[in-house]
Amino acid sequence: MNHSVPYRQAPAADQLFDGDRVHRDVYLDPQVFDLECERLFARGWVYVGHASQVPNPGDFITTWIARLPVIMIRQPDGQIQVLPNRCAHKGAMIVSQPSGNAGKLLRCPYHAWTYRLDGSTLGIPLRAGYEGSRLLQTEAAQGLERLASETYRGFVFARAAPEGLPFREYFGDMLSVLDNLADRSPQGELRIAGGSLRSVIACNWKMYIENVVDAVHPISTHESAWQTARDAAQGWPDETPLPTELAQLLPFGSGHDFYRDAGARVHAHGHCILGIRGSIHSGYAPVPGYEESLQAALGEARTKAVLAFTPQNSVLFPTLALKSSPQTLRIVRPLDVGRTLVEIFALEPVGAPPELLRRTLTYNRLVFSPASIVAHDDIHVFETMQRALVHRGNPWVSLHREHHGEERELPAEASGNSELPMRNFYRAWSALMATD
Amino acid sequence: MNVSNATREALAEFIYEEARLLDEKRLDQWQDLFTSDGVYWIPLGCDQQDPVDHASITYEDRLLLKLRIDRLQQPRAYSQQPASRCLHVLQLPRLEGADGRMYRMRTPMIYCEARGDEQWTYAAVARHELVPHEDTFRIRLKRVDLLNGDAPLPAIQLFP
Numbered sequence: 139m140n141h142s143v144p145y146r147q148a149p150a151a152d153q154l155f156d157g158d159r160v161h162r163d164v165y166l167d168p169q170v171f172d173l174e175c176e177r178l179f180a181r182g183w184v185y186v187g188h189a190s191q192v193p194n195p196g197d198f199i200t201t202w203i204a205r206l207p208v209i210m211i212r213q214p215d216g217q218i219q220v221l222p223n224r225c226a227h228k229g230a231m232i233v234s235q236p237s238g239n240a241g242k243l244l245r246c247p248y249h250a251w252t253y254r255l256d257g258s259t260l261g262i263p264l265r266a267g268y269e270g271s272r273l274l275q276t277e278a279a280q281g282l283e284r285l286a287s288e289t290y291r292g293f294v295f296a297r298a299a300p301e302g303l304p305f306r307e308y309f310g311d312m313l314s315v316l317d318n319l320a321d322r323s324p325q326g327e328l329r330i331a332g333g334s335l336r337s338v339i340a341c342n343w344k345m346y347i348e349n350v351v352d353a354v355h356p357i358s359t360h361e362s363a364w365q366t367a368r369d370a371a372q373g374w375p376d377e378t379p380l381p382t383e384l385a386q387l388l389p390f391g392s393g394h395d396f397y398r399d400a401g402a403r404v405h406a407h408g409h410c411i412l413g414i415r416g417s418i419h420s421g422y423a424p425v426p427g428y429e430e431s432l433q434a435a436l437g438e439a440r441t442k443a444v445l446a447f448t449p450q451n452s453v454l455f456p457t458l459a460l461k462s463s464p465q466t467l468r469i470v471r472p473l474d475v476g477r478t479l480v481e482i483f484a485l486e487p488v489g490a491p492p493e494l495l496r497r498t499l500t501y502n503r504l505v506f507s508p509a510s511i512v513a514h515d516d517i518h519v520f521e522t523m524q525r526a527l528v529h530r531g532n533p534w535v536s537l538h539r540e541h542h543g544e545e546r547e548l549p550a551e552a553s554g555n556s557e558l559p560m561r562n563f564y565r566a567w568s569a570l571m572a573t574d
Numbered sequence: 575m576n577v578s579n580a581t582r583e584a585l586a587e588f589i590y591e592e593a594r595l596l597d598e599k600r601l602d603q604w605q606d607l608f609t610s611d612g613v614y615w616i617p618l619g620c621d622q623q624d625p626v627d628h629a630s631i632t633y634e635d636r637l638l639l640k641l642r643i644d645r646l647q648q649p650r651a652y653s654q655q656p657a658s659r660c661l662h663v664l665q666l667p668r669l670e671g672a673d674g675r676m677y678r679m680r681t682p683m684i685y686c687e688a689r690g691d692e693q694w695t696y697a698a699v700a701r702h703e704l705v706p707h708e709d710t711f712r713i714r715l716k717r718v719d720l721l722n723g724d725a726p727l728p729a730i731q732l733f734p
Binding site: 331332333334335336337338339340359361362363365366367369370381383384387479482484492495496499502503507508509511513514515517518519 | 616618619622626627628629630631632633637638640641642644645648650651652653654655724725726727728729730731
């Protein structure tokens with residue numbers, strides 16, 4: 139093993155994952171980031187938003203898929219489309235508000251080119267001036283070319299590349315995670331509720347995703363948080379129920395055996411579920427009346443199955459992290475090679491007791507806020523990795539934990555302490571990063 | 575409002591002192607400035623009225639404040655190696671209203687936090703609800719509206 143590879147002789151982008159370790163360039167190299175924007179984020183099905191954010195025709199939200207600004211907009215016929223937020227004329231952003239209603243058409247603030255809500259060109263002022271020119275033969279006259287998009291149980295995904303894996307094939311059984319979330323509502327309906335928290339971290343987006351499916355670090359990294367919670371809970375009178383926040387913090391002290399037994403499962407195309415048999419979320423007190431309301435809607439068997447699924451996290455490759463209980467949705471958005479935005483949302487199961495949304499909002503505030511005493515230690519670690527990996531030394535980052543041999547058969551289960559989720563992630567990453 | 579100049583002055587003094595306790599990291603004394611049902615709230619937006627059914631950056635009662643302060647003392651609070659420091663630069667705290675014996679104060683400010691080689695600066699408006707306590711006051715609510723509360727924010731580790 140040659141560990142003294144000079145920095146500049148790193149392998150090609152799709153060779154940066156070595157089966158059980160990954161080259162630091164995946165986190166550090168701006169050219170790799172450029173390729174991710176061009177290939178990975180274009181070819182994968184990326185979560186854009188939720189149908190509940192655009193209830194009426196003309197309603198829109200704006201966001202980004204890596205470097206591509208997009209508009210997610212409700213059509214007059216009720217469909218949701220995802221359009222590039224970039225005028226076909228000179229590239230101005232058509233819409234600059236985070237959300238709103240566009241009325242009947244989209245109108246560029248620069249030269250007033252207009253588009254229907256589906257992105258097709260409506261009007262080009264001074265059209266006569268383009269006669270005899272090549273405009274109509276160019277892409278500029280083709281309107282806002284909508285992205286391939288699919289909405290599943292309200293979750294809207296888009297693929298910027300015109301070609302790629304069909305939606306159902308890409309996600310496979312992972313769609314059951316979305317079903318589980320939606321079925322937590324007696325009406326089968328979710329609603330993004332209570333606003334979103336936004337945390338920016340000076341690290342590469344993949345460090346954050348790996349951490350989402352890492353069960354080994356909480357006991358060490360978050361010791362200051364769980365130990366403090368444990369000390370506070372010591373003196374708590376037995377008859378008084380613990381406040382929600384203590385109940386949510388204490389399990390961060392769970393030991394390695396707990397996570398090992400909770401297990402993990404990886405799926406084709408980079409997805410995974412950490413905690414297939416349970417997690418730090420499995421021990422919360424039930425909410426009065428909730429189970430009964432679900433049983434009325436789903437029947438006893440399905441209710442039992444839905445409520446039993448409480449993973450630590452599910453990751454829908456590349457950048458969507460979901461909890462099932464609480465109903466937390468995180469988008470991990472790459473801003474730059476060393477800068478990542480995490481957007482944290484709460485999904486309200488419509489028709490369920492209000493306590494469910496409150497618990498989710500409490501958890502998000504406690505664990506994902508920029509002021510979270512749990513997030514602080516993760517952010518610290520990521521930011522030191524981003525700074526320290528640059529310097530001379532071993533350029534390879536270990537993903538060896540519980541690597542026992544060939545890992546081709548999918549889906550596959552492993553112990554919750556395995557780094558199989560990360561290896562599986564990078565296998566999918568390498569596949570999408572390959573040249574055509 | 576029928577509030578004497580002496581009281582207005584005392585209210586402003588209290589808020590300047592509160593900021594000083596935070597800047598000097600006298601956090602046990604600081605948390606004792608809150609009533610037993612006191613709350614420290616950093617909402618997401620200045621229009622936000624609801625701390626329960628809406629996200630906030632923090633929403634902390636005495637228990638959570640104690641957890642946060644105790645955690646800062648933990649030997650393995652890694653995000654505090656090195657430790658953060660803060661400074662509050664306040665405009666004159668002004669009385670906005672009084673409901674019986676509860677005073678509502680408004681204080682625009684600049685809050686700076688520093689850690690290692692970095693410093694972050696935030697503009698904010700602090701709103702206090704103060705109630706009399708012996709010859710001073712206690713905080714029933716400290717609400718801090720960051721100018722950019724709904725923007726992507728880095729770690730905020732101390733107390734704006």
